[in-house]
Amino acid sequence: MRLIAAIGLVSVTAGLGVIALLDAPHELFALVGAIAAVALAASSFWKISIHAGVTAGSVGALVVVFGAWALLLSPLVALVGWARVVRHHHTITQVIVRAIVGALVAWGAMTVLV
Template sequence: MVSGDTEAVAPATPSVARTVTEVFAPAVWAAMMPLVVAVHATAPRWAAGLGWGLLALLFSAAVPYGIIWWGVRRGRLTDHHIGVREQRRGPLIGGLLSVLAGLAALVLLGAPRPLVAMVVVMFAVLLVVTAVNQIWKLSAHAAVSAGATAVLVVLFGPALLPAFGLVALIGWSRVRLGDHSTGQVLAGAVAGVLVAVPTYLLLV
């Protein structure tokens, strides 16, 4: 009975890890964070915050993910998580340029300061991930999720500290799927927090 239970549970584990990896991918955080920060910054003018957030989302998530999707469709990338480190440079640079363009648009149009700060954070984290990935496969999942969670703690207070458990779960999924080592995940998480918090606090 015990061995039968083990056999029933074990095959599901990669499926759980894959689900976590997909649901909490960097593109999801890049889409969610501008909306959360913009709505929070403009409350109770929810419609205005939503508009600003959607504009930022276009440049921080939609365009970068579109670049990756096109690369996969053309056969230039193996998958949408860009598992091969050598393939990451082009999409990451494309994402950086898109975020930079979005940042310029937000500043020129007078977007709320916290939203501008959040987009700068996203640019800074992506820049670090891009730089490190030239020589080592740092986990973008860990860096983005940890950096975003740290900003949420700054925004909403220590009550959100348990959310770092989600970052740990995401890191586990990357290691469980064999996409990263534990060291690459831990380094990504530390880099995300160390870049995100000072950058956001400096600009907000």
């Protein structure tokens, strides 16, 4: 589990480096940081679905930026969650909880920043 967290941390750091080189808006840094912080904190005591959280968080952020039309992307959250459960990587509860937390964290971060 520690190896997976370390790989995730390296991946997020590399991603932040790339978006810094591309001169991305500061809101994107805050969004990635908030999602990563919650994922790392929660993953230390429960095997939650980071895939579902990031997908739901992305939809939540897009709702703030583009409005309710972005909710049309919500089926993607269900599709990712279904895939994680069918592949036996997570339980339904782990997927649902992380999707809710991911959406709320991203929505909250974007609401404050935008």
